[in-house]
Amino acid sequence: MLLELKGITKLFDKDNGVRDFNLTVAEGEFITLLGPSGCGKTTTLNLIGGFLQPDRGGIWIEGRDITHLPPEKRPVSTVFQSYALFPHLNVLENVAYGIRFYRKEKKKQALSLAREYINIVRLGGYEKSKIGNLSGGQQQRVALARAMATNPRIMLLDEPLSNLDASLRHSLREELKSLQRQLGITMIFVTHDQSEALSLSDRIVVMDKGYAIQIGTPREIYFYPISDYVAGFIGKSNILTRAGETIMVRPEDIKMAKNAQGDYTISSITFMGQHTEYIISAEDTTLEVVALGKENSKFMQGDRVNVTITHQLGQTGQGDRFFVP
Numbered sequence: 001m002l003l004e005l006k007g008i009t010k011l012f013d014k015d016n017g018v019r020d021f022n023l024t025v026a027e028g029e030f031i032t033l034l035g036p037s038g039c040g041k042t043t044t045l046n047l048i049g050g051f052l053q054p055d056r057g058g059i060w061i062e063g064r065d066i067t068h069l070p071p072e073k074r075p076v077s078t079v080f081q082s083y084a085l086f087p088h089l090n091v092l093e094n095v096a097y098g099i100r101f102y103r104k105e106k107k108k109q110a111l112s113l114a115r116e117y118i119n120i121v122r123l124g125g126y127e128k129s130k131i132g133n134l135s136g137g138q139q140q141r142v143a144l145a146r147a148m149a150t151n152p153r154i155m156l157l158d159e160p161l162s163n164l165d166a167s168l169r170h171s172l173r174e175e176l177k178s179l180q181r182q183l184g185i186t187m188i189f190v191t192h193d194q195s196e197a198l199s200l201s202d203r204i205v206v207m208d209k210g211y212a213i214q215i216g217t218p219r220e221i222y223f224y225p226i227s228d229y230v231a232g233f234i235g236k237s238n239i240l241t242r243a244g245e246t247i248m249v250r251p252e253d254i255k256m257a258k259n260a261q262g263d264y265t266i267s268s269i270t271f272m273g274q275h276t277e278y279i280i281s282a283e284d285t286t287l288e289v290v291a292l293g294k295e296n297s298k299f300m301q302g303d304r305v306n307v308t309i310t311h312q313l314g315q316t317g318q319g320d321r322f323f324v325p
């Protein structure tokens with residue numbers, strides 16, 4: 001195992017921090033820490049990076065206990081949301097700095113390696129550019145190159161895309177994933193954006209109030225959420241009662257059929273092109289339904305429908321694998 005976190009606890013006060021956190025990461029994995037603001041994602045990353053010391057528990061990299069090593073002695077590099085580049089150095093100097101500092105390379109070799117990494121992040125031609133003259137996306141690519149160039153065993157990325165506009169964010173997300181695959185770098189990525197987590201990760205750690213609530217592949221987390229918190233945080237879900245049981249159902253797992261005596265009435269329709277979103281209501285229930293394609297966009301407001309459920313997530317309040325209270 002490349003990285004092991006065992007029973008890590010770091011509390012700032014009785015409510016805030018990270019509690020009894022366990023995670024093992026294999027070489028080349030892309031792991032995402034996902035959760036709302038304040039759930040402990042950055043704290044976890046800072047514990048791995050060595051910027052914080054745990055109150056309890058330990059951290060191992062390739063079997064070596066690194067719990068008490070300072071950040072610069074750990075084979076780990078971090079990319080921050082704010083880029084954290086040196087404004088007085090140009091692109092080439094920024095990337096070469098990390099190589100000289102961490103890999104102890106001579107200047108000439110550092111510059112030559114830096115050029116390679118600048119090409120990898122597709123900034124060839126910008127070597128002499130001042131940091132302040134680059135766009136946000138370009139600056140973040142410099143930060144990625146600088147972190148990768150130190151040849152870390154693990155890269156930590158703290159919301160690296162969140163300062164970018166939506167389309168840039170999307171394209172840099174694709175680039176990041178392809179770089180990670182191409183170079184086989186192990187990455188631990190922090191986000192509160194579920195689509196980023198689902199599309200990038202080999203495994204996702206869903207966090208809440210300092211706890212790792214569920215660790216699994218994107219498909220496991222989406223189709224088999226362990227609690228209603230997870231089901232509600234990733235994707236949307238409806239809660240309804242059927243035959244006396246409370247169940248949770250994704251909007252895309254409800255199929256509608258027109259029926260003049262149907263139980264539900266369509267109360268709102270949002271056409272999104274690829275899919276259509278419906279709100280349907282019965283006496284005591286309101287459901288969100290998502291339907292794909294042209295055939296499924298034919299319903300009208302006020303139509304009466306019956307519904308069929310094709311997949312349900314689990315039962316609430318049962319205390320079993322699903323929906324631990």
Ligand SMILES: Nc1ncnc2c1ncn2[C@@H]1O[C@H](COP(=O)(O)OP(=O)(O)OP(=O)(O)O)[C@@H](O)[C@H]1O
Pocket residue numbers: 012013016017035036037038039040041042043044192
């Ligand atoms: N140095 C500190 N001193 C006191 N409290 C802290 C400190 N650092 C973090 N906290 C608190 O610990 C909790 C977890 O913080 P953390 O930054 O890990 O959350 P996060 O999930 O990364 O949130 P965000 O998405 O907002 O960055 C928060 O409530 C935060 O206010």
